[in-house]
Amino acid sequence: MADDTEFIAAKNASEDGEFVRDATYINDRVVADLPAGSDPVGDKVGEMRWPVEAGRYRLMAARACPWASRSIIVRRLMGLEDAISMGLAGPTHDVNSWVFDLDPDGRDPVTGIYRLQEAYFNRIPDYPRGITVPALVDLPTTSVVTNAYQKLNFDLLSEWSAFHRDGAPDLYPEEHRDEIDELDSWIYPTVNNGVYRSGFAAEQGAYEEAYDELWASLDRLEERLTTRRYLAGDTITVADIRLFTTLVRFDAVYHGHFKANRNKITEMPALWGYLRDLFQTPGFGDTCDFPQIKEHYYNVHRDVNPTGIVPKGPDLSGLLTPHHREELGGRPFGDGTAPGPIENPSERVPEGHGAG
The missing domain is CATH 1.20.1050.10 (Glutathione S-transferase Yfyf (Class Pi); Chain A, domain 2)
Structure with a gap:
Protein backbone atom coordinates (compact mmCIF):
# COMPACT_ATOMS: atom_id res chain seq x y z
CA MET A 1 0.00 0.00 0.00
CA ALA A 2 1.13 3.51 -0.71
CA ASP A 3 0.72 5.10 2.67
CA ASP A 4 1.93 4.54 6.19
CA THR A 5 -0.81 2.09 7.19
CA GLU A 6 2.06 -0.39 7.43
CA PHE A 7 0.65 -2.28 10.36
CA ILE A 8 -1.89 -3.58 7.85
CA ALA A 9 0.61 -3.91 5.03
CA ALA A 10 3.01 -5.74 7.33
CA LYS A 11 0.66 -8.71 7.21
CA ASN A 12 1.36 -8.95 3.49
CA ALA A 13 4.45 -11.14 3.54
CA SER A 14 5.86 -13.73 1.21
CA GLU A 15 6.62 -17.25 2.37
CA ASP A 16 10.21 -16.27 3.13
CA GLY A 17 9.09 -13.45 5.43
CA GLU A 18 9.66 -10.56 3.03
CA PHE A 19 7.40 -7.52 3.40
CA VAL A 20 5.20 -7.12 0.31
CA ARG A 21 3.57 -3.75 -0.30
CA ASP A 22 0.04 -3.68 -1.70
CA ALA A 23 0.33 -1.60 -4.85
CA THR A 24 -3.31 -1.73 -5.98
CA TYR A 25 -4.78 1.76 -6.28
CA ILE A 26 -7.79 3.66 -7.56
CA ASN A 27 -6.12 4.77 -10.77
CA ASP A 28 -8.52 7.44 -12.02
CA ARG A 29 -6.89 10.55 -13.50
CA VAL A 30 -7.66 14.28 -13.39
CA VAL A 31 -6.91 15.69 -16.85
CA ALA A 32 -6.97 19.03 -18.62
CA ASP A 33 -8.68 17.94 -21.85
CA LEU A 34 -12.15 17.67 -20.27
CA PRO A 35 -14.32 20.77 -19.77
CA ALA A 36 -14.45 22.07 -16.21
CA GLY A 37 -17.75 21.13 -14.59
CA SER A 38 -18.22 18.02 -16.69
CA ASP A 39 -18.85 14.58 -15.28
CA PRO A 40 -16.00 12.08 -15.28
CA VAL A 41 -15.55 10.10 -18.47
CA GLY A 42 -15.60 6.31 -18.32
CA ASP A 43 -17.62 3.78 -16.38
CA LYS A 44 -14.97 1.70 -14.65
CA VAL A 45 -13.32 2.77 -11.39
CA GLY A 46 -9.59 3.02 -11.94
CA GLU A 47 -9.89 4.01 -15.58
CA MET A 48 -12.07 7.14 -15.41
CA ARG A 49 -10.99 10.67 -16.35
CA TRP A 50 -12.05 13.69 -14.30
CA PRO A 51 -11.77 17.34 -15.38
CA VAL A 52 -9.19 19.74 -14.00
CA GLU A 53 -11.27 22.29 -12.10
CA ALA A 54 -10.09 24.73 -9.46
CA GLY A 55 -11.90 24.31 -6.15
CA ARG A 56 -13.44 20.96 -7.00
CA TYR A 57 -10.95 18.65 -5.31
CA ARG A 58 -9.30 18.34 -1.90
CA LEU A 59 -5.95 16.67 -1.33
CA MET A 60 -6.20 14.48 1.74
CA ALA A 61 -2.75 13.98 3.23
CA ALA A 62 -0.85 13.42 6.47
CA ARG A 63 2.49 14.97 7.38
CA ALA A 64 3.52 11.68 8.99
CA CYS A 65 3.43 9.76 5.71
CA PRO A 66 6.36 9.98 3.25
CA TRP A 67 4.17 9.16 0.26
CA ALA A 68 1.68 11.90 1.14
CA SER A 69 4.57 14.27 1.85
CA ARG A 70 5.60 13.98 -1.79
CA SER A 71 2.24 15.38 -2.86
CA ILE A 72 2.36 18.10 -0.20
CA ILE A 73 5.74 19.26 -1.54
CA VAL A 74 4.69 19.12 -5.20
CA ARG A 75 1.49 21.07 -4.50
CA ARG A 76 3.47 23.76 -2.68
CA LEU A 77 6.28 24.05 -5.24
CA MET A 78 3.79 24.35 -8.11
CA GLY A 79 1.66 26.90 -6.25
CA LEU A 80 -1.58 24.91 -6.40
CA GLU A 81 -2.83 25.91 -2.95
CA ASP A 82 -5.65 28.07 -4.30
CA ALA A 83 -6.73 25.48 -6.87
CA ILE A 84 -6.63 22.37 -4.65
CA SER A 85 -7.37 22.65 -0.94
CA MET A 86 -5.71 20.30 1.52
CA GLY A 87 -6.96 18.33 4.50
CA LEU A 88 -4.45 16.97 7.00
CA ALA A 89 -5.13 13.81 8.97
CA GLY A 90 -3.50 13.27 12.32
CA PRO A 91 -0.46 11.03 12.79
CA THR A 92 -2.16 8.17 14.66
CA HIS A 93 -5.02 5.98 13.53
CA ASP A 94 -6.48 2.56 14.03
CA VAL A 95 -6.79 -0.37 11.68
CA ASN A 96 -9.70 1.23 9.85
CA SER A 97 -8.60 4.65 8.69
CA TRP A 98 -6.63 7.84 8.97
CA VAL A 99 -8.71 10.33 10.98
CA PHE A 100 -8.97 14.12 11.10
CA ASP A 101 -8.46 14.41 14.83
CA LEU A 102 -6.29 17.53 14.49
CA ASP A 103 -9.33 19.54 13.40
CA PRO A 104 -12.08 21.00 15.60
CA ASP A 105 -14.64 18.33 16.52
CA GLY A 106 -12.37 15.75 14.92
CA ARG A 107 -13.75 16.39 11.45
CA ASP A 108 -12.22 17.73 8.27
CA PRO A 109 -13.57 21.30 8.10
CA VAL A 110 -14.38 21.18 4.37
CA THR A 111 -15.86 17.71 3.86
CA GLY A 112 -17.14 17.18 7.39
CA ILE A 113 -15.81 13.62 7.49
CA TYR A 114 -14.14 12.13 10.56
CA ARG A 115 -12.50 9.14 8.88
CA LEU A 116 -10.94 9.23 5.43
CA GLN A 117 -12.55 5.81 5.06
CA GLU A 118 -15.89 7.59 4.55
CA ALA A 119 -14.68 9.13 1.28
CA TYR A 120 -13.45 5.73 0.09
CA PHE A 121 -16.80 4.11 0.94
CA ASN A 122 -18.63 6.92 -0.87
CA ARG A 123 -16.78 5.85 -4.00
CA ILE A 124 -16.62 2.08 -3.46
CA PRO A 125 -18.95 0.74 -0.73
CA ASP A 126 -17.08 -1.59 1.63
CA TYR A 127 -13.77 -0.68 -0.05
CA PRO A 128 -11.64 -3.74 0.80
CA ARG A 129 -8.11 -2.35 0.70
CA GLY A 130 -6.07 -0.06 2.95
CA ILE A 131 -7.30 3.52 3.45
CA THR A 132 -4.30 5.35 2.10
CA VAL A 133 -2.94 8.87 1.81
CA PRO A 134 -2.52 10.85 -0.33
CA ALA A 135 -6.01 10.70 -1.73
CA LEU A 136 -7.69 13.24 -3.99
CA VAL A 137 -11.35 13.72 -3.04
CA ASP A 138 -14.12 15.10 -5.23
CA LEU A 139 -15.90 17.67 -3.07
CA PRO A 140 -19.37 17.55 -4.69
CA THR A 141 -19.64 13.83 -3.91
CA THR A 142 -17.10 13.59 -1.03
CA SER A 143 -15.64 10.54 -2.75
CA VAL A 144 -12.11 9.49 -3.59
CA VAL A 145 -11.02 10.14 -7.16
CA THR A 146 -7.57 8.58 -6.89
CA ASN A 147 -5.05 7.37 -4.35
CA ALA A 148 -2.42 6.45 -6.95
CA TYR A 149 0.20 8.82 -5.55
CA GLN A 150 2.69 8.60 -8.43
CA LYS A 151 0.10 9.38 -11.13
CA LEU A 152 -1.47 12.00 -8.89
CA ASN A 153 1.85 13.83 -8.57
CA PHE A 154 2.55 13.70 -12.29
CA ASP A 155 -0.90 15.10 -12.99
CA LEU A 156 -0.23 17.96 -10.56
CA LEU A 157 2.89 18.73 -12.61
CA SER A 158 1.38 18.41 -16.07
CA GLU A 159 -2.42 18.47 -16.19
CA TRP A 160 -2.78 21.34 -13.71
CA SER A 161 -0.36 23.68 -15.51
CA ALA A 162 -3.06 26.34 -16.07
CA PHE A 163 -3.12 26.86 -12.30
CA HIS A 164 0.61 26.77 -11.60
CA ARG A 165 2.11 29.85 -9.98
CA ASP A 166 4.37 32.19 -11.92
CA GLY A 167 7.87 30.80 -11.54
CA ALA A 168 6.79 27.21 -10.90
CA PRO A 169 9.82 24.97 -11.57
CA ASP A 170 10.04 22.15 -14.08
CA LEU A 171 10.34 19.14 -11.79
CA TYR A 172 10.31 16.55 -14.57
CA PRO A 173 12.42 18.12 -17.34
Whole structure:
Protein backbone atom coordinates (compact mmCIF):
# COMPACT_ATOMS: atom_id res chain seq x y z
CA MET A 1 0.00 0.00 0.00
CA ALA A 2 1.13 3.51 -0.71
CA ASP A 3 0.72 5.10 2.67
CA ASP A 4 1.93 4.54 6.19
CA THR A 5 -0.81 2.09 7.19
CA GLU A 6 2.06 -0.39 7.43
CA PHE A 7 0.65 -2.28 10.36
CA ILE A 8 -1.89 -3.58 7.85
CA ALA A 9 0.61 -3.91 5.03
CA ALA A 10 3.01 -5.74 7.33
CA LYS A 11 0.66 -8.71 7.21
CA ASN A 12 1.36 -8.95 3.49
CA ALA A 13 4.45 -11.14 3.54
CA SER A 14 5.86 -13.73 1.21
CA GLU A 15 6.62 -17.25 2.37
CA ASP A 16 10.21 -16.27 3.13
CA GLY A 17 9.09 -13.45 5.43
CA GLU A 18 9.66 -10.56 3.03
CA PHE A 19 7.40 -7.52 3.40
CA VAL A 20 5.20 -7.12 0.31
CA ARG A 21 3.57 -3.75 -0.30
CA ASP A 22 0.04 -3.68 -1.70
CA ALA A 23 0.33 -1.60 -4.85
CA THR A 24 -3.31 -1.73 -5.98
CA TYR A 25 -4.78 1.76 -6.28
CA ILE A 26 -7.79 3.66 -7.56
CA ASN A 27 -6.12 4.77 -10.77
CA ASP A 28 -8.52 7.44 -12.02
CA ARG A 29 -6.89 10.55 -13.50
CA VAL A 30 -7.66 14.28 -13.39
CA VAL A 31 -6.91 15.69 -16.85
CA ALA A 32 -6.97 19.03 -18.62
CA ASP A 33 -8.68 17.94 -21.85
CA LEU A 34 -12.15 17.67 -20.27
CA PRO A 35 -14.32 20.77 -19.77
CA ALA A 36 -14.45 22.07 -16.21
CA GLY A 37 -17.75 21.13 -14.59
CA SER A 38 -18.22 18.02 -16.69
CA ASP A 39 -18.85 14.58 -15.28
CA PRO A 40 -16.00 12.08 -15.28
CA VAL A 41 -15.55 10.10 -18.47
CA GLY A 42 -15.60 6.31 -18.32
CA ASP A 43 -17.62 3.78 -16.38
CA LYS A 44 -14.97 1.70 -14.65
CA VAL A 45 -13.32 2.77 -11.39
CA GLY A 46 -9.59 3.02 -11.94
CA GLU A 47 -9.89 4.01 -15.58
CA MET A 48 -12.07 7.14 -15.41
CA ARG A 49 -10.99 10.67 -16.35
CA TRP A 50 -12.05 13.69 -14.30
CA PRO A 51 -11.77 17.34 -15.38
CA VAL A 52 -9.19 19.74 -14.00
CA GLU A 53 -11.27 22.29 -12.10
CA ALA A 54 -10.09 24.73 -9.46
CA GLY A 55 -11.90 24.31 -6.15
CA ARG A 56 -13.44 20.96 -7.00
CA TYR A 57 -10.95 18.65 -5.31
CA ARG A 58 -9.30 18.34 -1.90
CA LEU A 59 -5.95 16.67 -1.33
CA MET A 60 -6.20 14.48 1.74
CA ALA A 61 -2.75 13.98 3.23
CA ALA A 62 -0.85 13.42 6.47
CA ARG A 63 2.49 14.97 7.38
CA ALA A 64 3.52 11.68 8.99
CA CYS A 65 3.43 9.76 5.71
CA PRO A 66 6.36 9.98 3.25
CA TRP A 67 4.17 9.16 0.26
CA ALA A 68 1.68 11.90 1.14
CA SER A 69 4.57 14.27 1.85
CA ARG A 70 5.60 13.98 -1.79
CA SER A 71 2.24 15.38 -2.86
CA ILE A 72 2.36 18.10 -0.20
CA ILE A 73 5.74 19.26 -1.54
CA VAL A 74 4.69 19.12 -5.20
CA ARG A 75 1.49 21.07 -4.50
CA ARG A 76 3.47 23.76 -2.68
CA LEU A 77 6.28 24.05 -5.24
CA MET A 78 3.79 24.35 -8.11
CA GLY A 79 1.66 26.90 -6.25
CA LEU A 80 -1.58 24.91 -6.40
CA GLU A 81 -2.83 25.91 -2.95
CA ASP A 82 -5.65 28.07 -4.30
CA ALA A 83 -6.73 25.48 -6.87
CA ILE A 84 -6.63 22.37 -4.65
CA SER A 85 -7.37 22.65 -0.94
CA MET A 86 -5.71 20.30 1.52
CA GLY A 87 -6.96 18.33 4.50
CA LEU A 88 -4.45 16.97 7.00
CA ALA A 89 -5.13 13.81 8.97
CA GLY A 90 -3.50 13.27 12.32
CA PRO A 91 -0.46 11.03 12.79
CA THR A 92 -2.16 8.17 14.66
CA HIS A 93 -5.02 5.98 13.53
CA ASP A 94 -6.48 2.56 14.03
CA VAL A 95 -6.79 -0.37 11.68
CA ASN A 96 -9.70 1.23 9.85
CA SER A 97 -8.60 4.65 8.69
CA TRP A 98 -6.63 7.84 8.97
CA VAL A 99 -8.71 10.33 10.98
CA PHE A 100 -8.97 14.12 11.10
CA ASP A 101 -8.46 14.41 14.83
CA LEU A 102 -6.29 17.53 14.49
CA ASP A 103 -9.33 19.54 13.40
CA PRO A 104 -12.08 21.00 15.60
CA ASP A 105 -14.64 18.33 16.52
CA GLY A 106 -12.37 15.75 14.92
CA ARG A 107 -13.75 16.39 11.45
CA ASP A 108 -12.22 17.73 8.27
CA PRO A 109 -13.57 21.30 8.10
CA VAL A 110 -14.38 21.18 4.37
CA THR A 111 -15.86 17.71 3.86
CA GLY A 112 -17.14 17.18 7.39
CA ILE A 113 -15.81 13.62 7.49
CA TYR A 114 -14.14 12.13 10.56
CA ARG A 115 -12.50 9.14 8.88
CA LEU A 116 -10.94 9.23 5.43
CA GLN A 117 -12.55 5.81 5.06
CA GLU A 118 -15.89 7.59 4.55
CA ALA A 119 -14.68 9.13 1.28
CA TYR A 120 -13.45 5.73 0.09
CA PHE A 121 -16.80 4.11 0.94
CA ASN A 122 -18.63 6.92 -0.87
CA ARG A 123 -16.78 5.85 -4.00
CA ILE A 124 -16.62 2.08 -3.46
CA PRO A 125 -18.95 0.74 -0.73
CA ASP A 126 -17.08 -1.59 1.63
CA TYR A 127 -13.77 -0.68 -0.05
CA PRO A 128 -11.64 -3.74 0.80
CA ARG A 129 -8.11 -2.35 0.70
CA GLY A 130 -6.07 -0.06 2.95
CA ILE A 131 -7.30 3.52 3.45
CA THR A 132 -4.30 5.35 2.10
CA VAL A 133 -2.94 8.87 1.81
CA PRO A 134 -2.52 10.85 -0.33
CA ALA A 135 -6.01 10.70 -1.73
CA LEU A 136 -7.69 13.24 -3.99
CA VAL A 137 -11.35 13.72 -3.04
CA ASP A 138 -14.12 15.10 -5.23
CA LEU A 139 -15.90 17.67 -3.07
CA PRO A 140 -19.37 17.55 -4.69
CA THR A 141 -19.64 13.83 -3.91
CA THR A 142 -17.10 13.59 -1.03
CA SER A 143 -15.64 10.54 -2.75
CA VAL A 144 -12.11 9.49 -3.59
CA VAL A 145 -11.02 10.14 -7.16
CA THR A 146 -7.57 8.58 -6.89
CA ASN A 147 -5.05 7.37 -4.35
CA ALA A 148 -2.42 6.45 -6.95
CA TYR A 149 0.20 8.82 -5.55
CA GLN A 150 2.69 8.60 -8.43
CA LYS A 151 0.10 9.38 -11.13
CA LEU A 152 -1.47 12.00 -8.89
CA ASN A 153 1.85 13.83 -8.57
CA PHE A 154 2.55 13.70 -12.29
CA ASP A 155 -0.90 15.10 -12.99
CA LEU A 156 -0.23 17.96 -10.56
CA LEU A 157 2.89 18.73 -12.61
CA SER A 158 1.38 18.41 -16.07
CA GLU A 159 -2.42 18.47 -16.19
CA TRP A 160 -2.78 21.34 -13.71
CA SER A 161 -0.36 23.68 -15.51
CA ALA A 162 -3.06 26.34 -16.07
CA PHE A 163 -3.12 26.86 -12.30
CA HIS A 164 0.61 26.77 -11.60
CA ARG A 165 2.11 29.85 -9.98
CA ASP A 166 4.37 32.19 -11.92
CA GLY A 167 7.87 30.80 -11.54
CA ALA A 168 6.79 27.21 -10.90
CA PRO A 169 9.82 24.97 -11.57
CA ASP A 170 10.04 22.15 -14.08
CA LEU A 171 10.34 19.14 -11.79
CA TYR A 172 10.31 16.55 -14.57
CA PRO A 173 12.42 18.12 -17.34
CA GLU A 174 12.28 16.41 -20.70
CA GLU A 175 16.05 16.10 -21.01
CA HIS A 176 16.36 14.20 -17.73
CA ARG A 177 13.23 12.01 -17.73
CA ASP A 178 15.04 8.81 -18.67
CA GLU A 179 17.60 9.45 -15.93
CA ILE A 180 14.90 10.23 -13.36
CA ASP A 181 12.96 7.09 -14.27
CA GLU A 182 16.13 4.98 -14.07
CA LEU A 183 16.91 6.39 -10.64
CA ASP A 184 13.42 5.56 -9.41
CA SER A 185 13.74 2.00 -10.72
CA TRP A 186 16.27 1.21 -7.96
CA ILE A 187 15.78 3.92 -5.33
CA TYR A 188 12.11 3.03 -4.83
CA PRO A 189 12.50 -0.73 -4.15
CA THR A 190 15.75 -0.54 -2.18
CA VAL A 191 15.51 2.80 -0.33
CA ASN A 192 11.97 4.28 -0.25
CA ASN A 193 10.38 0.87 0.20
CA GLY A 194 13.62 -0.71 1.36
CA VAL A 195 13.36 0.76 4.85
CA TYR A 196 9.93 -0.87 5.19
CA ARG A 197 11.22 -4.16 3.84
CA SER A 198 13.83 -3.99 6.58
CA GLY A 199 11.48 -2.89 9.34
CA PHE A 200 8.61 -5.25 8.58
CA ALA A 201 10.56 -8.34 7.58
CA ALA A 202 9.16 -11.41 9.30
CA GLU A 203 12.28 -13.55 8.96
CA GLN A 204 15.98 -12.88 9.62
CA GLY A 205 16.99 -13.69 6.07
CA ALA A 206 14.44 -11.33 4.55
CA TYR A 207 15.56 -8.57 6.91
CA GLU A 208 19.23 -9.01 6.07
CA GLU A 209 18.54 -9.03 2.33
CA ALA A 210 16.55 -5.79 2.57
CA TYR A 211 19.16 -4.25 4.88
CA ASP A 212 22.04 -5.09 2.52
CA GLU A 213 20.18 -3.74 -0.52
CA LEU A 214 19.29 -0.56 1.35
CA TRP A 215 22.86 0.19 2.32
CA ALA A 216 24.26 -0.73 -1.07
CA SER A 217 21.93 1.88 -2.56
CA LEU A 218 22.68 4.51 0.09
CA ASP A 219 26.40 4.00 -0.55
CA ARG A 220 25.72 4.39 -4.26
CA LEU A 221 23.82 7.62 -3.58
CA GLU A 222 26.59 8.87 -1.30
CA GLU A 223 29.08 8.45 -4.13
CA ARG A 224 26.77 10.06 -6.69
CA LEU A 225 26.02 13.09 -4.52
CA THR A 226 29.64 13.72 -3.61
CA THR A 227 30.23 15.47 -6.93
CA ARG A 228 26.75 16.70 -7.88
CA ARG A 229 24.24 18.81 -6.01
CA TYR A 230 21.07 17.07 -7.19
CA LEU A 231 20.23 13.60 -8.42
CA ALA A 232 19.50 14.49 -12.06
CA GLY A 233 20.77 17.62 -13.79
CA ASP A 234 21.54 20.82 -11.91
CA THR A 235 18.06 21.57 -10.53
CA ILE A 236 15.60 19.96 -8.15
CA THR A 237 13.44 17.29 -9.79
CA VAL A 238 10.87 14.76 -8.65
CA ALA A 239 13.77 12.37 -8.03
CA ASP A 240 14.98 14.63 -5.22
CA ILE A 241 11.49 14.93 -3.72
CA ARG A 242 11.15 11.15 -3.64
CA LEU A 243 14.49 10.64 -1.92
CA PHE A 244 14.05 13.57 0.48
CA THR A 245 10.91 12.21 2.13
CA THR A 246 12.81 9.03 3.06
CA LEU A 247 16.08 10.67 4.11
CA VAL A 248 14.40 13.26 6.34
CA ARG A 249 12.78 10.46 8.36
CA PHE A 250 15.84 8.25 8.47
CA ASP A 251 17.67 9.23 11.65
CA ALA A 252 14.47 9.99 13.57
CA VAL A 253 12.68 6.76 12.67
CA TYR A 254 14.16 4.29 10.21
CA HIS A 255 17.59 3.96 11.82
CA GLY A 256 16.20 2.54 15.06
CA HIS A 257 12.55 1.69 14.56
CA PHE A 258 13.14 -0.17 11.29
CA LYS A 259 16.55 -1.57 12.27
CA ALA A 260 18.30 0.22 9.37
CA ASN A 261 21.16 1.00 11.72
CA ARG A 262 24.50 0.66 9.94
CA ASN A 263 24.90 4.43 9.87
CA LYS A 264 22.92 7.57 10.45
CA ILE A 265 22.54 10.01 7.59
CA THR A 266 24.50 12.51 9.70
CA GLU A 267 27.46 10.13 9.36
CA MET A 268 27.42 10.18 5.54
CA PRO A 269 28.90 13.52 4.41
CA ALA A 270 27.35 13.84 0.96
CA LEU A 271 23.89 12.59 1.90
CA TRP A 272 23.90 14.71 5.05
CA GLY A 273 24.84 17.84 3.11
CA TYR A 274 22.27 17.01 0.42
CA LEU A 275 19.54 16.50 3.01
CA ARG A 276 20.33 19.82 4.72
CA ASP A 277 20.38 21.59 1.35
CA LEU A 278 16.90 20.34 0.47
CA PHE A 279 15.52 20.80 3.99
CA GLN A 280 16.51 24.47 3.90
CA THR A 281 14.89 24.95 0.47
CA PRO A 282 11.37 26.47 0.62
CA GLY A 283 8.78 23.76 0.09
CA PHE A 284 10.74 20.99 1.77
CA GLY A 285 11.64 21.53 5.42
CA ASP A 286 8.72 23.87 5.99
CA THR A 287 6.34 20.95 5.33
CA CYS A 288 7.98 18.56 7.85
CA ASP A 289 6.44 17.92 11.26
CA PHE A 290 8.81 15.73 13.27
CA PRO A 291 6.59 15.13 16.33
CA GLN A 292 3.88 13.84 14.00
CA ILE A 293 6.35 11.69 12.09
CA LYS A 294 7.70 10.06 15.24
CA GLU A 295 4.31 9.67 16.90
CA HIS A 296 2.98 7.86 13.86
CA TYR A 297 5.74 5.31 13.46
CA TYR A 298 6.42 4.58 17.12
CA ASN A 299 2.81 4.71 18.32
CA VAL A 300 0.93 3.07 15.45
CA HIS A 301 3.36 0.25 14.65
CA ARG A 302 2.79 -1.80 17.78
CA ASP A 303 4.03 -4.95 16.05
CA VAL A 304 7.44 -3.28 15.91
CA ASN A 305 7.23 -1.10 19.06
CA PRO A 306 4.77 -2.82 21.45
CA THR A 307 4.94 -0.15 24.19
CA GLY A 308 4.12 2.73 21.87
CA ILE A 309 6.76 4.86 23.58
CA VAL A 310 7.93 7.71 21.34
CA PRO A 311 11.64 8.58 21.76
CA LYS A 312 12.55 12.16 22.63
CA GLY A 313 15.57 12.22 20.31
CA PRO A 314 17.42 12.61 18.13
CA ASP A 315 18.48 16.27 18.03
CA LEU A 316 17.46 17.44 14.54
CA SER A 317 18.72 21.02 14.77
CA GLY A 318 21.68 20.09 12.57
CA LEU A 319 19.32 20.19 9.59
CA LEU A 320 19.56 23.98 9.81
CA THR A 321 23.36 24.19 9.80
CA PRO A 322 25.32 25.41 6.72
CA HIS A 323 25.70 22.75 4.04
CA HIS A 324 27.93 24.49 1.45
CA ARG A 325 26.33 22.43 -1.33
CA GLU A 326 26.02 25.56 -3.46
CA GLU A 327 29.74 25.14 -4.12
CA LEU A 328 28.80 22.22 -6.40
CA GLY A 329 26.82 24.61 -8.60
CA GLY A 330 23.27 24.16 -9.75
CA ARG A 331 20.18 26.26 -9.21
CA PRO A 332 17.44 24.80 -7.02
CA PHE A 333 14.53 25.94 -9.20
CA GLY A 334 16.31 26.47 -12.50
CA ASP A 335 14.58 29.25 -14.43
CA GLY A 336 11.78 29.23 -11.87
CA THR A 337 11.58 30.74 -8.41
CA ALA A 338 11.11 29.56 -4.85
CA PRO A 339 7.56 29.43 -3.50
CA GLY A 340 6.57 32.21 -1.14
CA PRO A 341 5.62 31.86 2.52
CA ILE A 342 2.79 29.50 3.43
CA GLU A 343 -0.25 31.77 3.50
CA ASN A 344 -2.86 29.47 5.05
CA PRO A 345 -2.28 29.25 8.82
CA SER A 346 -3.79 25.76 8.92
CA GLU A 347 -1.07 24.53 6.55
CA ARG A 348 1.88 25.86 8.53
CA VAL A 349 3.89 23.42 10.62
CA PRO A 350 3.31 24.31 14.28
CA GLU A 351 6.01 26.19 16.13
CA GLY A 352 8.53 23.78 17.59
CA HIS A 353 7.61 20.91 15.26
CA GLY A 354 10.38 21.56 12.74
CA ALA A 355 14.13 21.13 13.13
CA GLY A 356 14.76 24.25 15.21
